[in-house]
Amino acid sequence: MTGAAAPVYARVALIGLGLIAASMAHAMRDKGLAGSIVGHARSAETRATALEIGVVDAVFDTAAEAVRDADLVVLAVPVGAMGAIAAEIAPHLAPGATLTDVGSVKQAVIEAVAPHVPAHVHFIPGHPLAGTEHSGPRAGFATLFVNRWWLLTPLPEANAQAVARLEDLLRGLGANVDSMEPAHHDLVLAVTSHTPHLIAYTMVGVADHLRRVTESEIVKYSAAGFRDFTRIAASDPTMWRDVFLTNREATLDILGRFTEELFVLQRAIRMGDGQLLHDYFTRTRAIRRGIIEAGQDTAAPDFGRGAAVPPPAEADS
Amino acid sequence: MTGAAAPVYARVALIGLGLIAASMAHAMRDKGLAGSIVGHARSAETRATALEIGVVDAVFDTAAEAVRDADLVVLAVPVGAMGAIAAEIAPHLAPGATLTDVGSVKQAVIEAVAPHVPAHVHFIPGHPLAGTEHSGPRAGFATLFVNRWWLLTPLPEANAQAVARLEDLLRGLGANVDSMEPAHHDLVLAVTSHTPHLIAYTMVGVADHLRRVTESEIVKYSAAGFRDFTRIAASDPTMWRDVFLTNREATLDILGRFTEELFVLQRAIRMGDGQLLHDYFTRTRAIRRGIIEAGQDTAAPDFGRGAAVPPPAEADS
Ligand SMILES: NC(=O)c1ccc[n+]([C@@H]2O[C@H](COP(=O)([O-])OP(=O)(O)OC[C@H]3O[C@@H](n4cnc5c(N)ncnc54)[C@H](OP(=O)(O)O)[C@@H]3O)[C@@H](O)[C@H]2O)c1
Numbered sequence: 001m002t003g004a005a006a007p008v009y010a011r012v013a014l015i016g017l018g019l020i021a022a023s024m025a026h027a028m029r030d031k032g033l034a035g036s037i038v039g040h041a042r043s044a045e046t047r048a049t050a051l052e053i054g055v056v057d058a059v060f061d062t063a064a065e066a067v068r069d070a071d072l073v074v075l076a077v078p079v080g081a082m083g084a085i086a087a088e089i090a091p092h093l094a095p096g097a098t099l100t101d102v103g104s105v106k107q108a109v110i111e112a113v114a115p116h117v118p119a120h121v122h123f124i125p126g127h128p129l130a131g132t133e134h135s136g137p138r139a140g141f142a143t144l145f146v147n148r149w150w151l152l153t154p155l156p157e158a159n160a161q162a163v164a165r166l167e168d169l170l171r172g173l174g175a176n177v178d179s180m181e182p183a184h185h186d187l188v189l190a191v192t193s194h195t196p197h198l199i200a201y202t203m204v205g206v207a208d209h210l211r212r213v214t215e216s217e218i219v220k221y222s223a224a225g226f227r228d229f230t231r232i233a234a235s236d237p238t239m240w241r242d243v244f245l246t247n248r249e250a251t252l253d254i255l256g257r258f259t260e261e262l263f264v265l266q267r268a269i270r271m272g273d274g275q276l277l278h279d280y281f282t283r284t285r286a287i288r289r290g291i292i293e294a295g296q297d298t299a300a301p302d303f304g305r306g307a308a309v310p311p312p313a314e315a316d317s
Numbered sequence: 318m319t320g321a322a323a324p325v326y327a328r329v330a331l332i333g334l335g336l337i338a339a340s341m342a343h344a345m346r347d348k349g350l351a352g353s354i355v356g357h358a359r360s361a362e363t364r365a366t367a368l369e370i371g372v373v374d375a376v377f378d379t380a381a382e383a384v385r386d387a388d389l390v391v392l393a394v395p396v397g398a399m400g401a402i403a404a405e406i407a408p409h410l411a412p413g414a415t416l417t418d419v420g421s422v423k424q425a426v427i428e429a430v431a432p433h434v435p436a437h438v439h440f441i442p443g444h445p446l447a448g449t450e451h452s453g454p455r456a457g458f459a460t461l462f463v464n465r466w467w468l469l470t471p472l473p474e475a476n477a478q479a480v481a482r483l484e485d486l487l488r489g490l491g492a493n494v495d496s497m498e499p500a501h502h503d504l505v506l507a508v509t510s511h512t513p514h515l516i517a518y519t520m521v522g523v524a525d526h527l528r529r530v531t532e533s534e535i536v537k538y539s540a541a542g543f544r545d546f547t548r549i550a551a552s553d554p555t556m557w558r559d560v561f562l563t564n565r566e567a568t569l570d571i572l573g574r575f576t577e578e579l580f581v582l583q584r585a586i587r588m589g590d591g592q593l594l595h596d597y598f599t600r601t602r603a604i605r606r607g608i609i610e611a612g613q614d615t616a617a618p619d620f621g622r623g624a625a626v627p628p629p630a631e632a633d634s
């Protein structure tokens with residue numbers, strides 16, 4: 001324990017013990033934010049690992065047992081699994097408890113979970129804008145959320161005190177907290193994360209299918225651009241399947257705009273319209289500057305949150 | 318000078334004094350690979366900067382003057398500018414000199430440059446797979462090429478001794494050298510770099526045009542995926558315009574495959590075909606593993622070439 005704060009919750013139950021849950025657990029422990037931390041995951045193997053590496057104080061074979069007496073329950077499973085778990089745990093949630101989730105999509109989670117939540121439980125949906133392409137309990141680390149956004153999408157009837165208490169916890173993990181409408185969240189994330197991921201998956205798939213270029217050439221001469229795409233495209237297939245299936249409308253909307261725009265550039269290449277290309281590429285630079293100024297990234301392409309790294313060897317042509 | 322090697326070339330002339338030329342100059346100086354280094358750039362400002370920060374020993378107002386008496390001439394300007402420069406310098410190239418370039422496209426450079434090259438000069442086209450999204454002489458640094466590939470696409474009639482000597486220099490810069498056919502180079506790069514860059518530019522453009530999401534939201538909640546794209550899309554507009562205009566066929570070929578593939582995934586999202594998405598995302602993981610095993614990247618997403626960095630806070634959903 002490096003912080004001296006009083007615990008924000010006496011007993012936290014993590015349902016799902018992967019990257020996000022384990023990172024929360026490490027940070028809560030470091031900062032003394034939780035009295036005790038218990039959990040449940042689908043497989044006995046993950047439960048055993050989480051216990052062994054000290055992610056949780058205790059594991060339970062069922063989610064229903066895990067949530068008993070918890071004043072905070074966190075759903076940290078793929079988005080598509082949340083509805084069934086909510087139905088299972090609902091009768092076992094303690095009166096006054098807070099139920100939150102960390103799912104990457106918010107409208108679908110609310111639709112799937114909210115109907116099961118008893119009136120005496122505060123359901124406050126959330127989404128940390130932090131992660132890696134790794135998964136499982138061993139992938140977790142305490143600093144994952146430091147200086148990253150954690151978006152909450154509270155329902156209109158949300159209890160202000162319960163929200164404030166959850167925010168205390170999230171700030172304790174190092175996150176910056178913001179609230180927005182669920183539908184708006186899903187659109188923003190479709191632009192900043194979901195569609196880029198689908199595009200990266202696609203580009204890596206194209207490379208994979210190309211017969212005239214061997215896989216070893218792709219791998220050997222993988223330059224920035226593609227190398228970044230492969231990292232993105234290495235993320236967990238189940239998580240991302242669920243993201244696209246549950247944020248379908250917004251993703252399809254953004255994808256439609258993307259192909260429209262891509263066709264404009266493709267035509268400019270075909271027609272030799274250098275002016276259009278140059279103007280387009282000049283405009284996109286401004287957004288990058290904005291992101292660096294907003295502190296969401298550093299000028300150095302190590303994404304180095306605090307890491308001192310020598311000059312980059314990154315982009316390439 | 319940190320190395321004690323004898324200079325590989327007595328006098329190197331760099332035409333263009335941006336990121337690539339300046340990085341070569343710093344590395345050649347550090348390793349004692351060149352007797353003297355001179356240069357030319359289009360603007361007086363760049364010439365003055367290059368001289369001031371010690372990239373070159375001398376600058377000349379014209380490329381023709383700069384190449385006089387050089388035994389190595391490096392064309393390090395945007396691909397579209399190389400033909401005119403080759404025409405200008407051709408009469409002034411020393412007998413037995415080697416002429417190389419660092420352009421990101423090879424067939425178009427060969428078509429534009431080769432016709433001007435006198436019989437007594439060795440033209441050996443090349444392309445370092447290393448760069449950043451920054452440009453200009455101040456962006457250069459000596460370690461840019463360390464452990465990166467430098468592809469040569471020598472013509473059938475190339476002089477083996479001249480090629481070997483150039484390879485000595487490039488290895489001296491820290492690069493790994495490989496040779497391939499110009500057309501194959503352009504296809505490989507269309508997959509691993511050019512098309513990914515166009516896609517990144519497009520995605521950033523889509524975000525820029527979206528009215529329902531403010532630019533400040535895009536910037537603030539920019540998550541991995543998108544953040545990586547903005548970095549790629551911050552690269553020099555002139556350089557990239559020229560890349561797409563001169564590698565038109567291969568880029569359009571790969572773009573066609575990309576949209577075809579994207580439509581398959583888009584349809585799967587629309588139809589709710591989770592199995593297809595899951596299978597697709599599972600396959601793309603393998604390529605990533607190959608790249609990490611090939612040492613082109615590290616498992617840590619800092620792209621950390623040798624940098625020790627704490628666990629990543631990278632991908633996101
Ligand atoms: N990774 C990111 O970048 C990121 C970022 C922000 C938000 N998120 C969201 O966070 C959530 C969890 O992601 P993660 O990265 O932590 O995933 P993860 O590392 O793959 O872990 C998922 C956990 O959920 C468990 N699980 C899966 N299906 C289950 C079920 N039906 N019942 C009970 N447990 C089940 C898994 O158990 P087993 O190991 O036993 O299968 C595992 O412990 C997802 O909703 C995701 O959208 C992820």
Ligand SMILES: NC(=O)c1ccc[n+]([C@@H]2O[C@H](COP(=O)([O-])OP(=O)(O)OC[C@H]3O[C@@H](n4cnc5c(N)ncnc54)[C@H](OP(=O)(O)O)[C@@H]3O)[C@@H](O)[C@H]2O)c1
Binds near residue numbers: 332333359445560
């Ligand atoms: N950046 C990368 O990631 C990368 C990687 C591999 C290969 N390359 C290739 O390397 C080459 C140079 O790229 P770079 O990144 O070094 O570019 P850069 O930093 O933008 O520098 C370009 C240099 O070329 C000069 N120049 C432009 N047009 C000229 C002309 N008509 N006559 C004389 N000089 C001219 C510029 O002079 P002013 O400053 O006076 O305009 C500047 O000194 C390009 O062919 C590119 O495709 C780039």
